[in-house]
Every structure is written in C-alpha cells, then in structure tokens.
Amino acid sequence: MIGRHRDPRCRTLLRQALAPSAASPADGSAAAARAVLLLPLLGHQRHPDDFPLLRDQALAPLPLQRRRAALEGLAVGLGVWPPLPLRQALGALVGDLDPALAATAVDLLARLPGGGEDLAALDRRRLDPELARRVERRLAAGRS
Numbered sequence: 001m002i003g004r005h006r007d008p009r010c011r012t013l014l015r016q017a018l019a020p021s022a023a024s025p026a027d028g029s030a031a032a033a034r035a036v037l038l039l040p041l042l043g044h045q046r047h048p049d050d051f052p053l054l055r056d057q058a059l060a061p062l063p064l065q066r067r068r069a070a071l072e073g074l075a076v077g078l079g080v081w082p083p084l085p086l087r088q089a090l091g092a093l094v095g096d097l098d099p100a101l102a103a104t105a106v107d108l109l110a111r112l113p114g115g116g117e118d119l120a121a122l123d124r125r126r127l128d129p130e131l132a133r134r135v136e137r138r139l140a141a142g143r144s
Contacts, residue, residue: 011045014038018053036069043073051081055089064098071104078108087118094122094131102131110138 018038039057042050050073057070071093074081090112093105109115119139124132 006045011042011047011050014042014045015050015053018042032063032066036065039066039069040072040076043076046077046080048080048082050077051085055081055085058101059089059092064101067098067101068104071101071108075104075108078111083112087112087115091118091122094127094135099128099131102128103134106131106134106138110142116142 018035035057039054043054054070054073054077058067058074060067074086074089078086087109090105090109094102094109096102096105106119109118112118116139119135119142122135124135127135
C-alpha cells in the first residue's frame with residue numbers, strides 16, 4: 001500500500017529494493033518476484049527519472065512477468081514519461097513476440113497524443129493478424 005503514495009521517500013525505498021545490489025546471488029528468485037511487485041509501484045510514483053529503468057526492464061530479455069510489470073509501471077505513469085523515448089519503446093514492444101505485451105503497447109500508443117500517427121505508421125502486414133486488427137480498431141476509434 002505504501003508504494004501507491006507519491007512521496008520521495010517511497011520512491012527512494014522502491015529504487016533501493018529494485019537495485020541489483022539489494023539481492024544476494026542466492027536470493028535470485030525472491031528478487032525477481034519482488035521486482036514484479038515493485039515495478040508497477042515505481043510507475044505510480046510518476047518520477048521522470050524512473051522512466052529509463054521501467055523502459056529497460058520492459059524491453060530487456062527478462063522473464064515475461066517482469067517485462068509485463070515494467071510495462072504496467074509505464075502505463076500508470078504514462079503522462080509524465082518523455083514522449084519521444086516512450087513512443088520509441090512502445091513501438092518496439094508492438095513487435096514483441098508476446099501477444100499480451102504487444103497488445104498493451106498498441107493500447108498505450110493509442111492513448112498518447114498523436115499516437116494514431118505512430119499506429120498508422122506500423123507495417124500491419126508484419127504483425128500478428130489479431131494485433132493488426134487491434135491496431136485497426138484503435139485507429140478507427142481515433143478517427144471517430
């Protein structure tokens with residue numbers, strides 16, 4: 001519950017708990033489980049300096065749960081992240097092999113100001129058919 005309060009002290013504690021030095025080598029699975037819980041809470045803090053960590057975790061070849069947690073952190077702080085790097089990261093995630101990650105990236109791009117342009121620029125022939133239909137639906141919703 002404490003992580004949902006926007007407070008510099010909460011953010012500091014979250015960053016400390018997510019730091020690689022916070023886990024011992026024997027504590028690998030516990031650290032991974034902790035990161036899955038803490039990454040969305042870090043996004044709740046909505047501090048622009050946390051964007052690189054969340055972006056890198058979402059894009060990295062990490063366990064899927066951790067990447068999804070990082071994307072959730074990006075989603076809850078969507079309005080405060082730097083627009084161009086955010087668009088680039090979401091655009092990269094649209095091409096992800098995980099359908100849930102890719103679909104969430106499409107939805108988040110659609111929510112951004114001017115995100116329709118990013119969606120229209122996607123080569124939908126290279127996307128999974130269901131994801132391509134999702135892009136079309138988001139574009140149609142943006143036109144109406």
